Structures are given as structure tokens and as C-alpha cells.
Amino acid sequence: xxxxxxxxxxxxxxxxxSWHLPTQYxxxxxxxxxxxxxxxxxxxxxxxTVEAYLAAFAEGKLDDIVSLLDDNxxxxxxxxxxxxTVGLLQGPGRVxxxxxxxxxxxxxxxxxxxxxxxxxxxxxxxxxxRHTVLSTGNAVGSDMIIHFKVSGSKITRYQMFExxxxxxxxxxxxxxxxxxxxRINGTLYRYRDIGEGPTLIFAHGLFANHEIFSAQFxxxxxxxxxxxxxxPGHGLSEYDPAGWKLDDLSxxxxxxxxxxxxxxxxxxxxxxxxxxxxRLAAHYPQLVSGLVLIGTSARAEFPERLQNWHRQRxxxxxGSEHAREDLxxxxxxxxxxxxxxxxxxxxxxxxxxxxxxxxxxGLALALDAAVFERGDITELLADISAPTLIIxxxxxxxxxxxxxxxxxxxxxxxxxxxxxxxxxxxxxxAAQAVTAAIAEFLKLECSNHH
Numbered sequence: 022x023x024x025x026x027x028x029x030x031x032x033x034x035x036x037x038x039s040w041h042l043p044t045q046y047x048x049x050x051x052x053x054x055x056x057x058x059x060x061x062x063x064x065x066x067x068x069x070t071v072e073a074y075l076a077a078f079a080e081g082k083l084d085d086i087v088s089l090l091d092d093n094x095x096x097x098x099x100x101x102x103x104x105x106t107v108g109l110l111q112g113p114g115r116v117x118x119x120x121x122x123x124x125x126x127x128x129x130x131x132x133x134x135x136x137x138x139x140x141x142x143x144x145x146x147x148x149x150x151r152h153t154v155l156s157t158g159n160a161v162g163s164d165m166i167i168h169f170k171v172s173g174s175k176i177t178r179y180q181m182f183e184x185x186x187x188x189x190x191x192x193x194x195x196x197x198x199x200x201x202x203x204r205i206n207g208t209l210y211r212y213r214d215i216g217e218g219p220t221l222i223f224a225h226g227l228f229a230n231h232e233i234f235s236a237q238f239x240x241x242x243x244x245x246x247x248x249x250x251x252x253p254g255h256g257l258s259e260y261d262p263a264g265w266k267l268d269d270l271s272x273x274x275x276x277x278x279x280x281x282x283x284x285x286x287x288x289x290x291x292x293x294x295x296x297x298x299x300r301l302a303a304h305y306p307q308l309v310s311g312l313v314l315i316g317t318s319a320r321a322e323f324p325e326r327l328q329n330w331h332r333q334r335x336x337x338x339x340g341s342e343h344a345r346e347d348l349x350x351x352x353x354x355x356x357x358x359x360x361x362x363x364x365x366x367x368x369x370x371x372x373x374x375x376x377x378x379x380x381x382x383g384l385a386l387a388l389d390a391a392v393f394e395r396g397d398i399t400e401l402l403a404d405i406s407a408p409t410l411i412i413x414x415x416x417x418x419x420x421x422x423x424x425x426x427x428x429x430x431x432x433x434x435x436x437x438x439x440x441x442x443x444x445x446x447x448x449x450x451a452a453q454a455v456t457a458a459i460a461e462f463l464k465l466e467c468s469n470h471h
Contacts, residue, residue: 067171068139071146074169074176075134083120087113091175100185104192107185116179127152130160130217144169149282150183153217154191159198160217161191162282200257203281205273208265211257213249216242219310219467220283222274223249226292226316227391228352228376228384229446230256233291236452237459245463248283250274252294254383256375264386266394267293271300278308287311287463291448292420293391296398299428302409303401311466312409312432313459316417316445318424319399319431322392330392338385342377349376356419356445368449402431408469409435410462412455414443436462 070089077085096110096119105126110116134148146169151162163184170178190196202211213231215238223234231249238247251258253265261269274297278286288309290298295317302309322330336348353362353369362369409432413425422439429437438458443451 066174067142067144067169068137070171070174070176071137071139071144071169075146078120083117086120087117089174089176090116091172091177094176095178097178097180099181100183101189101192104185104188126155128155131162142171144171157192157194157196157198159191159196161188163187164282202257203277205277206269208253208261208273209259210253210273210277211251213238214246215249216244216246218245219463220246220248220286221463222278222283222286222288223247224252224274224288224290224294224297225250225255226294226445227387228255228349228379229291229372230375230379232375233372233446233448234289237289237448237456240456241460241463250294252387254385254387255379260380260383260386262382262386264389266390267296268300270297270390271304274301275305275308278305285310287313287466289313289315289459290317291315292317292445293387293395296391296395299398299401299405302407303398303404306404306406309407311462312405312407313412313462314409314425314428315412315447315455316414316420316425317428318420319397319402319428320424321395321397327393330388334385334388337388338381345377346373349373352376356417358414358416358442358444358450360442361444361450365449372449399427399431402428403433405432406434408462408466410458411435411437412447412458413437413439414445414447414450415439415441416443417445419445 074086074089077083077089090113092113093111094113094116096116098107098109100107102108105122106119110119129150129152131149131151133150134146136145136147138145138147146167147165148167149162149164151160153160166182168178168180168182169176191198199213199215200211201214202209204210221238221241223231223238225231225233231251234249238249241247253270254260274288277283285308288298288301288311290296290313292315295314296319298312298314299317299319302312333348333352336344340348350373353373357369409429411425411429411432413420413422415422425437425439429435438454440447440451440454447455
């Protein structure tokens, strides 16, 4: 139930720049908090003043905003002074100019209010924004709290609390903005964040890093927001030295989706990433709108392979660089299509360099989670309600076709694509086909959703 809605579609011209906020300002009645004391008449009056400010702000009515400001109003935004909105201001005239400058610096993508809390002369407005910084093209989002002080129906003080460090990065043209990071339950996850639109999360398999999805996110980021992870123990991400299980990763990523306000996501997982995706979609259906599983398994590892895995783990952890490179060449000959390896020797060499760059201990612990401790999760497949696309290589020996066929049978709304002359790495071995299949799946998912 929506208590009141302010549309951001009909903003007035401000300094010849349109102030268009494409979403709506909303307050959910179920989450609404009135003044803490029902006899707090001052708190209720202060709340109405702030609501009037928000209504005027939503419609870009500067005169109405200024009419709500005390003659000595203070505007307080902490942060790096290089950010255009940061600083201390006093007086309605300076606040007006601050508001007028907003569309010259930002293009709003999302602005939502979740709660308004009023007590005596203080009002807290809680919400989240996501804007594009026009000078750099970087899209930045943050939770926010705005603290208003009100006296006699006039706003005397405004203070914004936001992620000022992240905002400062967004204004820095030299910053590698797409490379982001978040620490979740003690583990630092690094990821590439590129594009705008519905969110896609990509999770790779053992020995790879986020670049295995380069062909996909370079195309899909034109229409979607792509968050492309380095999984723990791989790439630039860190790892828990005590080890972890795939269930831990699914819980971490559920927390990330919730706390970064990503909405319902389409999760694209390859091999170990698919194993995490199954757990996520089964345990957190409210977070997943669609699922793409590439060359993965819902079964425990084949018992006859475990002894060889133990030998490989020892080399990964303690072997010489030469021994490790030889091992990765053998792994490539096992998981990749032979013709692809012959025709893409430069790409194969680059992938080996990535394999060699991973932290030894982190990679060994990742192998423990994805191979020795992953277990059988076929019983979870019936709990997956999200539409699912399953992609596998006809020549995949790491996770053979029958494992993907089993998953397709046990998930209610699933389709399967088997790619000829393709091994365990379809995102690189059959890049165009995988990208096209995901794009078509997303299009169907979107049309069905609407």
C-alpha cells in the first residue's frame, strides 16, 4: 500500500537543465514510523514540513522549497571538497543555487525514500539514491540519511549522510571505477560493475576469474547492470584462511544483493559459480528473477576422481611454478575443446597466466569447497522457481552433459542448450552463442515478467 507518491516525471527547467528523476519517491505505509510519542505535536508538524519539502523537491519547485527554509538555514554535506555537492552553506539563496547546480552535475537513475522518522524538531529521512556523475559518466549509488531540523514550520538545518568516499571516487576521472569491492562476512569480494538496467550477477568456475565472462558482459552491459565477480581465492578477491563451503558463498551473495539494494537479479554461474547459484536460487527465491547455469553440477564429485584431485591440490599448494604451469596445461587439455585450444593458443596462454596468478592457499581452499566438500544438492532443484537456462558443452568432461540434463529435468521452469564442439568453458569456447542465448533468455524473462 502506497501512502503517497510523488512523481519525478514532470520536473521544471532549472538553469536550462531538466531535472528528471526516472523513478518515484515513495513511502511504504507498512514501514512508516510516526513520531515516537502520539502527543508529540511538534514532531508531527515537523514531519509535515519535511514532507512538503520532499514533494516540492520531487517536482523541482524551487520557489516552494525556498519558502520552507528559515532565513538562517544551514545546509551541511560532509565529504571530499572535490565533490560538487559537498560543503557548508547558509541562507536560502545559497541553498537555491545548490539545488540549481544539481542537474549540471548528476543524472538521477534512482531515488527512493523508505522511512520518515519524526521526533520533536528532528526528522530523519532514510532512503537510497543512484546517480550518474556527468563529468565522468560513473554511476554511483549509496544509502542515505537526511537529518532535518524544523522550527515553526521552517527548515533550519539539513544534513546529508551518504557514502562520501564512494562519491569522491565517482568524481575522479582517473579512477578505475568499474572495479569495485565489498567486504562480506570478513571476506573481501572484488568485482566489475558495468552498465545500467536490471542486474545480472556473474560467478565463474575454479581456476578462472571474472574475465571468463568478458564477451558476455561487454555486450550485455549495454542493456543491463553487470556485476562480474572474482570468487574467493581467485583474481583480486581475498579469502577466508579458515576455509569455506559453497553454502557460505551463497549466503554472502544473498547479503550482497540485499544490502546493495540490487533488487531481484538474474544470476549467471559457471561450474562452481553455478553450484553457488543453485543454492542461492533455492534458499533465497525472493532475490532471484532468473538463473543461467553453465557447465555445472548438482551432484558430489565423482568418487573415482578424488585421488587425482588430491594430487593436483598438493601441486597447486606447494609445487614449483613450472610444475603448476604444467598442471594448468593438463587441466586445460581436460576441460577445453581440443580444436579451441589449437586455434586460440594466445587466449589459452592468457588463461594460464590468470591461473598462475591466483593465491596458492586461496585456490587450494576454493578447490576444497568446490570439489571435496560440495556434496549432493539435487534435492534443492525442486525448490527453484526462477526461470532457468542451462548451457553445457557437448564435450564437457568436467561436468558431463548428463549432469546438466538432470538439472533441467528437476527444475520446474528450465530449458537446456547443448553446444556442439564445446568443452567446460562455453563463455570463451562458444562466446557468441552463449551471449546470444543469455540475451534471448533475458528478453523472454522480461516479457514474461511484464
